[in-house]
Amino acid sequence: xxxxxxxxxxxxxxxxxxxxxxxxxxxxxxxxxxxxxxxxxxxxxxxxxxxxxxxxxxxxxxxxxxxxxxxxxxxxxxxxxxxxxxxxxxxxxxxxxxxxxxxxxxxxxxxxxxxxxxxxxxxxxxxxxxxxxxxxxxxxxxxxxxxxxxxxxxxxxxxxxxxxxxxxxxxxxxxxxxxxxxxxxxxxxxxxxxxxxxxxxxxxxxxxxxxxxxxxxxxxxxxxxxxxxxxxxxxxxxxxxxxxxxxxxxxxxxxxxxxxxxxxxxxxxxxxxxxxxxxxxxxxxxxxxxxxxxxxxxxxxxxxxxxxxxxxxxxxxxxxxxxxxxxxxxxxxxxxxxxxxxxxxxxxxxxxxxxxxxxxxxxxxxxxxxxxxxxxxxxxxxxxxxxxxxxxxxxxxxxxxxxxxxxxxxxxxxxxxxxxxxxxxxxxxxxxxxxxxxxxxxxxxxxxxxxxxxxxxxxxxxxxxxxxxxxxxxxxxxxxxxxxxxxxxxxxxxxxxxxxxxxxxxxxxxxxxx
Amino acid sequence: xxxxxxxxxxxxxxxxxxxxxxxxxxxxxxxxxxxxxxxxxxxxxxxxxxxxxxxxxxxxxxxxxxxxxxxxxxxxxxxxxxxxxxxxxxxxxxxxxxxxxxxxxxxxxxxxxxxxxxxxxxxxxxxxxxxxxxxxxxxxxxxxxxxxxxxxxxxxxxxxxxxxxxxxxxxxxxxxxxxxxxxxxxxxxxxxxxxxxxxxxxxxxxxxxxxxxxxxxxxxxxxxxxxxxxxxxxxxxxxxxxxxxxxxxxxxxxxxxxxxxxxxxxxxxxxxxxxxxxxxxxxxxxxxxxxxxxxxxxxxxxxxxxxxxxxxxxxxxxxxxxxxxxxxxxxxxxxxxxxxxxxxxxxxxxxxxxxxxxxxxxxxxxxxxxxxxxxxxxxxxxxxxxxxxxxxxxxxxxxxxxxxxxxxxxxxxxxxxxxxxxxxxxxxxxxxxxxxxxxxxxxxxxxx
Numbered sequence: 001x002x003x004x005x006x007x008x009x010x011x012x013x014x015x016x017x018x019x020x021x022x023x024x025x026x027x028x029x030x031x032x033x034x035x036x037x038x039x040x041x042x043x044x045x046x047x048x049x050x051x052x053x054x055x056x057x058x059x060x061x062x063x064x065x066x067x068x069x070x071x072x073x074x075x076x077x078x079x080x081x082x083x084x085x086x087x088x089x090x091x092x093x094x095x096x097x098x099x100x101x102x103x104x105x106x107x108x109x110x111x112x113x114x115x116x117x118x119x120x121x122x123x124x125x126x127x128x129x130x131x132x133x134x135x136x137x138x139x140x141x142x143x144x145x146x147x148x149x150x151x152x153x154x155x156x157x158x159x160x161x162x163x164x165x166x167x168x169x170x171x172x173x174x175x176x177x178x179x180x181x182x183x184x185x186x187x188x189x190x191x192x193x194x195x196x197x198x199x200x201x202x203x204x205x206x207x208x209x210x211x212x213x214x215x216x217x218x219x220x221x222x223x224x225x226x227x228x229x230x231x232x233x234x235x236x237x238x239x240x241x242x243x244x245x246x247x248x249x250x251x252x253x254x255x256x257x258x259x260x261x262x263x264x265x266x267x268x269x270x271x272x273x274x275x276x277x278x279x280x281x282x283x284x285x286x287x288x289x290x291x292x293x294x295x296x297x298x299x300x301x302x303x304x305x306x307x308x309x310x311x312x313x314x315x316x317x318x319x320x321x322x323x324x325x326x327x328x329x330x331x332x333x334x335x336x337x338x339x340x341x342x343x344x345x346x347x348x349x350x351x352x353x354x355x356x357x358x359x360x361x362x363x364x365x366x367x368x369x370x371x372x373x374x375x376x377x378x379x380x381x382x383x384x385x386x387x388x389x390x391x392x393x394x395x396x397x398x399x400x401x402x403x404x405x406x407x408x409x410x411x412x413x414x415x416x417x418x419x420x421x422x423x424x425x426x427x428x429x430x431x432x433x434x435x436x437x438x439x440x441x442x443x444x445x446x447x448x449x450x451x452x453x454x455x456x457x458x459x460x461x462x463x464x465x466x467x468x469x470x471x472x473x474x475x476x477x478x479x480x481x482x483x484x485x486x487x488x489x490x491x492x493x494x495x496x497x498x499x500x501x502x503x504x505x506x507x508x509x510x511x512x513x514x
Numbered sequence: 515x516x517x518x519x520x521x522x523x524x525x526x527x528x529x530x531x532x533x534x535x536x537x538x539x540x541x542x543x544x545x546x547x548x549x550x551x552x553x554x555x556x557x558x559x560x561x562x563x564x565x566x567x568x569x570x571x572x573x574x575x576x577x578x579x580x581x582x583x584x585x586x587x588x589x590x591x592x593x594x595x596x597x598x599x600x601x602x603x604x605x606x607x608x609x610x611x612x613x614x615x616x617x618x619x620x621x622x623x624x625x626x627x628x629x630x631x632x633x634x635x636x637x638x639x640x641x642x643x644x645x646x647x648x649x650x651x652x653x654x655x656x657x658x659x660x661x662x663x664x665x666x667x668x669x670x671x672x673x674x675x676x677x678x679x680x681x682x683x684x685x686x687x688x689x690x691x692x693x694x695x696x697x698x699x700x701x702x703x704x705x706x707x708x709x710x711x712x713x714x715x716x717x718x719x720x721x722x723x724x725x726x727x728x729x730x731x732x733x734x735x736x737x738x739x740x741x742x743x744x745x746x747x748x749x750x751x752x753x754x755x756x757x758x759x760x761x762x763x764x765x766x767x768x769x770x771x772x773x774x775x776x777x778x779x780x781x782x783x784x785x786x787x788x789x790x791x792x793x794x795x796x797x798x799x800x801x802x803x804x805x806x807x808x809x810x811x812x813x814x815x816x817x818x819x820x821x822x823x824x825x826x827x828x829x830x831x832x833x834x835x836x837x838x839x840x841x842x843x844x845x846x847x848x849x850x851x852x853x854x855x856x857x858x859x860x861x862x863x864x865x866x867x868x869x870x871x872x873x874x875x876x877x878x879x880x881x882x883x884x885x886x887x888x889x890x891x892x893x894x895x896x897x898x899x900x901x902x903x904x905x906x907x908x909x910x911x912x913x914x915x916x917x918x919x920x921x922x923x924x925x926x927x928x929x930x931x932x933x934x935x936x937x938x939x940x941x942x943x944x945x946x947x948x949x950x951x952x953x954x955x956x957x958x959x960x961x962x
Contacts, residue, residue, distance in 0.1 A: 005622065005820045005858075008858050018599070019864030021871055025943040026878035031870065034877050035892045039734050040765050045637040047862040055599055055858050058853075061607035062627060067620035070607035079613050083518050087563050089605065096574025101587045102788030104578060104919055111576030125556050137649035137789070140831070140841040148691050176831035176841035180660060181691035185836040190895035237959050253555045254542060260549045270844065278848030279624035280808060281647070282790030298687070299756045346687035349787025350590060350652040350680035350777065363570055367517070369560030378538055379519045385541055386529040405541050433620050441616075444832070461520040462529060464768050488816075493619040495821040500618075501824040503813035507802060509643055510633040 005054045005495075009511045012048035018055060046513055065343040065494040066279065067438055075387075077441035077453025078171065079217060080249050080271035082380075085367070088274060088360035097359050102351035106336045112355065113335030116302045116344045119362045120286075126248075126373065127265045128258025129288040133297045135353040139246060140173040142266030142285030143213070145298060147181035148345045149264060149289065150240045152292050152296040156343065161210035161239070167196055169219045169445040171246060182211060190447055194222040194402030196230060205237045215244040216260065217251070217407035219445045219453070221384065231261025240264060240293070248272045249457070250381055250408035253374025269354075273361035284357040299344045300337035300352065325410050379458035380408040383465060388458050390469045397421060397476050408457075412440075412451030421479040423486040425450040428475055430497065431489035435471040485508045527731075543710065548596050578917075582783065584945055587729070588896045588936020590651065590678050591788065594758070594778045597939055600782045600855045603953045609851055612807070614844060618823045619815075625822035628810035631850040634857045638757045639774040640765025641796040646808040647845040651777025652681035653755055654793030655690035655724060657806045657840060658773045661797075662722035662750045663692050664804050664839060671696045672719040672744070674707040676729025677754055678777075679925035685724070686758040694721065705889025705898060713743040720749040722773075727755045727766060731922075731934065732876075733889040734763065734898030741770035756780055757853075759894040760859075760867030782856025792846035792853060803829060806840030807848045808847075868939060869894070875946065876937040882950045888922075888932055896936045898922060904931050907956040914952055922933060 031040070050058070069075070074081035092098065100112055120132035136142040149162065154161055164183040169190050178185045186204050189197035196214070208310045212234045217223045224230065234241045243262040249272045257265045269275045270283030277283070289297060337352065368376060388410045392400055396416040400410060414425035429439035429452070440455040456465055478485045490496055521529070535541060542550070547871075561569070580593040587593070603609065608623060615621030615628075628646040635644040638956030648654040659671055671684055671689060675698050682698065689696050699715050702708045707725060715944045716723060723744030728734050737753065744751045753771040756779040779791035797805060803826060811825030831838040860868060872895045880887060885899035901907050904921065911918040937946070 005626060005822075007626065007633070008854070009633060012862075017861050017864060018597075018859045019861055019868070021864065022942070024871065024874070026874050026946075029874060029877065031873070034873050035762065035894070039736075039764055039892060041762055044862050045634075045761060045765075046865050047637060047865055049861050049863070050858055052599055052859070055855065056602070058858075059603045059609075059627075059855060060606070061871045062623040063603075063606045065620075065622035065626075066608040066612050066624055067617070068608045068610070068612040070611045074613070076613055081613060084611055085518060087567060090608075091567060091570040091574070093601075094571060095579050095581050096571075096577040098580075098784040098786055099579035099581055099593070100577045100787040101580060101585060101785050102591055103587050103589055103918075104787075104917070107733045108578035109787065111573035114576070115570075115573050122523040122557055128551075137653065138842070138844050140843055141649065141653065144688075144691065144841060148687065150793050151690060168607050172831035172833070172835050173839070173843060174777035175836035176834075176838040177834045179838075180688075180841055182693045185627045225544065225546060227549060228546060230815075240732050244798055245957060251545070254551060255545050255549050256551055259551065276610045276848075277613045277844070278846075279609055279612045279621070279627075279851075281649075281790075281844040282846045282849055283844050284790075316600065317939070345690065347680055347683035348653060348790075349650055349684055350678065351650075354789035355787035356784075356790050357550065359570065363566050366566045366569060367559065367560055367563065370555030370557035371559040372517075373555060373557070376519065379521055381541055382521065382526065382529055385533045385535075405544050407544070413927075429617070430619070433617060438620070439617060458519045462525040478527075482698055490556050490619050495553065495619055495819050496816040496817055498618050498815045498821045498823050499813045500825070503811040503823050504828070507809070507825055508812040509802070509809055509825070510629070510636045 005158060007511050008050060011054055011058060014049055016049045016051050018050065018052040021215060034336060036152040053142055072436055074438040075440050075454045075456045076438060077455040078246055080455060080457055082274060082457040083459035084276040085364065086276050088363050091363050092359045110335055113302055115362050116358055116454060117304055117335055119259045119358050120302060122512060123286055124288055126252055127288040128256025129265055129290055131294040131297060132172050132286055132288045134286040134358055135298045135348055136285040136287055136419045137349055138283045139266055139268045139285040140177060141348055142287045142393050143173055143177035144181055145287050145348055146242045146264040146266060147177055147183065147211060149293050149296045151181060152345050153293055154210060161194055161208050163209045164203050164211045164213060165209060166213040168213065169447050170213065171219065174213045174244060175505055186209060194220045195224050195226055195405065198226060201230065205233055209237055209239045211240045211242050213244060215247055217247045220402050220411050221406035221409035222402060222404060223407055225287055226259045246271060247408060250377055252377040253370060254377055263293055264438055269357050269361045274364045275357045282354055284354040296345050297345040298348050299341050299346060300339045301341065303336050303338045305334045305336065308470040346373055376458045383456040383458060383460055384408050384410055387465045391472060394469065394473055395476055409455035411445065411448050412452040412454065413448050414452055422483045423479045425452055427486040427489065431475045431486040432471060434492045437471055442498065462513060565679055583917050584948060585917040586919040586935045586941065586949060587917050589934055590680065590777060591785055592936055592938050593785065593940055594780050594938045596782055596784055597859050599859055600852050602853055603855050604848060609848060610615060615824060618821065622821060625810050627851050627854060628811060629822050631854040632810060634854055635794050635796050638760040638785045639796040640767025641774055642799050643802050644794060644796040645805050646810055647847060647850045648793035648795055648807055648842065649845060650789055650791055650793040651754065652678060652684035654775040654795050655681040656684045657724055657795060658752045658775050659685055659688060659694065660692055660840065661801065661804050661806065663694060665750060665801065667720045668719045668721035669694050671724065672699060672715045672720050673724035674699050674726065674737065675701050676707050676731065677724050677726045678730050681754060704891055705733045706735055707740055709743055712740060716744060716747050718747050720747055722750040722752050725753045727753050727763065728894050730760060730818060731889045731898040732893040734892040734894060738769040742931055759869060761865035762873060764892065778853050781853040781854050790846055790849055792849035803837050807845055808843045839890065871939055872937060879935065879937050879946045882946055883953050885953065888929060896934060898932050898934050900931045901933050904933060905961065907953060911952050911957045916949055916952060918949060
């Protein structure tokens with residue numbers, strides 16, 4: 001493709017338009033009488049002037065410069081690029097969902113509140129923790145919420161602690177959330193098996209530690225085998241144990257964070273529960289907590305009052321009782337948003353959260369059921385281990401970091417290829433683009449040299465995994481012949497390697513005015 | 515059952531053989547026995563696509579949405595018309611299903627959309643720099659507070675009570691983590707931020723001052739004067755704004771505002787019972803390296819072709835970790851696409867025409883309802899009135915399939931009898947007259 005990338009602003013021609021205003025049906029009062037000139041914009045914002053056909057062409061052409069999971073294999077580690085079922089878009093678009101105002105009275109939003117209630121119940125069962133707030137907008141906001149909950153929980157006991165622990169292999173959001181929640185980060189090392197270094201942990205734990213943040217399976221795709229001991233040690237000093245749910249897809253129906261001793265969990269509905277990633281959002285990052293953290297959850301909470309004649313409203317007790325999901329015959333419960341919770345940390349954001357994401361995740365859970373979710377996790381783990389085994393036998397150029405049975409993902413090191421072939425992980429990733437597969441996550445986790453983090457997900461069939469092995473084989477064989485092919489890749493994409501240094505040095509972050 | 519997987523029994527056997535295990539149980543032996551779940555998840559069985567559709571449709575039918583009643587609800591999210599071209603673009607798999615553009619060579623579509631979005635937001639706010647979205651309005655205000663902390667190293671946040679109640683609440687929640695204090699400045703008798711009270715609240719420890727344009731009551735604030743008072747001691751002036759009325763209002767960037775944040779729902783995003791939409795943040799040039807979140811920038815490829823990348827990434831959590839300017843990663847890119855497609859559809863003239871239509875209808879509605887205004891000054895799309903017998907009005911309106919607006923008493927004890935009425939282009943003169951008739955009938959029944 002040699003087409004010049006024109007922006008929609010550059011396609012503008014004076015006098016073109018797509019919008020036709022509804023008729024002016026009220027008296028034409030002079031504008032000055034309504035809004036003084038001093039408050040009015042002097043010249044219009046420089047938006048494009050384009051017709052609808054040109055809008056459609058422009059954005060369609062742009063879309064075709066993207067690679068997406070509906071088109072091909074996308075084994076981006078830690079991101080769970082699974083299939084996004086098409087039903088979900090249909091049900092999310094129903095007017096009763098899409099056109100529902102967030103401040104509609106509870107009595108006129110019973111369907112939405114019931115959906116949220118049951119989604120909370122299902123997520124609680126999956127995490128093995130009794131209380132859920134759907135409010136956080138994404139995983140990082142869930143993390144911040146978890147740390148603010150920890151702060152509030154400790155303050156309620158008259159304690160203020162300064163430190164939060166996280167492994168060196170943690171997602172970057174963890175340390176960033178620690179700082180934003182007003183804590184100091186203490187990094188823990190990784191042991192030879194890929195788990196938390198227990199000596200480091202013991203040395204770090206004292207009564208100034210508020211929380212330990214863990215991902216399990218961790219970012220190496222390895223299950224923390226010492227998790228029970230870790231939980232015991234953390235609880236012994238009175239700290240909370242936080243579960244970063246980025247990797248929950250590996251263990252749904254197989255093991256539950258609550259049963260492992262975690263106090264607070266966040267989910268990524270855009271990873272585990274099929275919300276399409278949208279090129280970088282929207283997502284949602286609900287949190288689940290244990291009883292002792294519950295009073296501090298964000299407001300509003302969804303509550304259910306038992307219905308029935310004359311019984312009077314009373315807050316329904318909830319357990320992780322899935323039988324409730326089908327409802328109780330003859331009783332018409334009423335759902336409401338509860339704002340008055342004195343110990344709550346308050347609001348993280350406006351309204352009730354990303355409801356459109358809840359609809360899709362709820363549809364997913366209802367489609368799969370408990371068995372289906374477990375099967376999804378098993379298939380994710382099967383696919384990852386299969387791909388790991390196939391790539392391991394391929395060559396020594398890409399050794400597996402911490403070579404153990406993995407869960408839903410695993411990490412290769414490009415160190416061998418760099419040393420023996422003179423091509424970096426970046427070169428391998430860029431060459432994959434020419435083969436029309438998306439590269440894995442690269443250079444993360446930071447503790448693995450030249451890392452390639454691979455998460456195939458459960459929705460890929462075996463032959464796609466086999467194809468990927470052949471792509472890797474081909475790239476390595478080419479490099480043995482001529483490493484320049486990879487070093488100068490990609491060759492077939494709409495643009496080739498871009499000068500990121502120049503972009504950062506003198507940032508051009510908007511179209512200059514014409 | 516999972517119908518979204520495709521491993522056959524034969525596949526499974528071949529894969530287990532390749533792994534070198536007899537069954538998947540051997541793989542899961544990695545998980546200590548005591549933390550394994552030894553029962554099925556207590557969830558109902560999976561259902562067919564048709565059944566799930568029917569269940570969700572039945573739930574949706576129990577919600578009274580904006581096509582099922584005549585709604586004057588606003589208060590932060592608005593029932594504007596979303597053109598079909600937005601739905602059509604958002605449905606494209608190529609926009610809907612990729613991840614964040616980590617590989618720019620195969621993400622030029624998304625990256626250019628971000629760049630175009632940033633340009634449009636910069637135009638609307640009158641500030642030169644925009645990021646590529648935050649989550650939504652209130653948490654965008656909280657993000658600006660963190661930016662102010664990094665910039666000024668001060669601990670005070672002063673915020674007008676004209677800022678959306680959810681934004682004020684989000685500021686307080688986040689301030690507990692930022693180790694900052696929030697002080698509120700009251701509104702005047704005319705429903706605008708009290709200038710003297712604001713000037714008095716700002717001191718040497720004030721990191722940022724928060725205003726909103728138009729404010730929560732719909733009042734067009736005298737932003738220039740407030741901004742000047744706000745920055746007297748070197749605080750950042752942060753203005754929350756709805757981007758749509760900025761088509762006719764003087765842009766915050768021309769009135770001394772340093773950072774403009776807000777809720778972007780009104781730009782081509784559906785209501786969705788509160789989300790997902792997008793939040794935005796725009797700023798003066800000098801804060802560019804302190805902004806949170808993704809930013810797309812223009813550059814060239816090795817062949818000299820124009821292209822776009824995520825830029826200034828050294829601000830971000832995946833590189834700077836605990837020293838990052840924010841913990842945000844994924845935000846609301848698809849919703850930003852809705853925003854830029856919508857703004858392209860409205861166009862340079864349409865945005866002004868729409869703004870002027872809203873302005874006229876809103877003033878018409880305020881005059882026609884004949885109720886005492888809380889904010890008698892200029893308004894653009896929303897206004898607040900006192901209703902002597904609010905319960906009676908709401909009840910009567912409800913019976914006629916009208917949602918008359920937002921009861922201010924839910925957030926403002928000082929406006930217990932207040933009603934906030936929003937007018938979008940979907941509310942015609944006939945609709946407004948219907949509401950006015952109900953108001954008149956309701957008042958006729960109030961004993962003198």
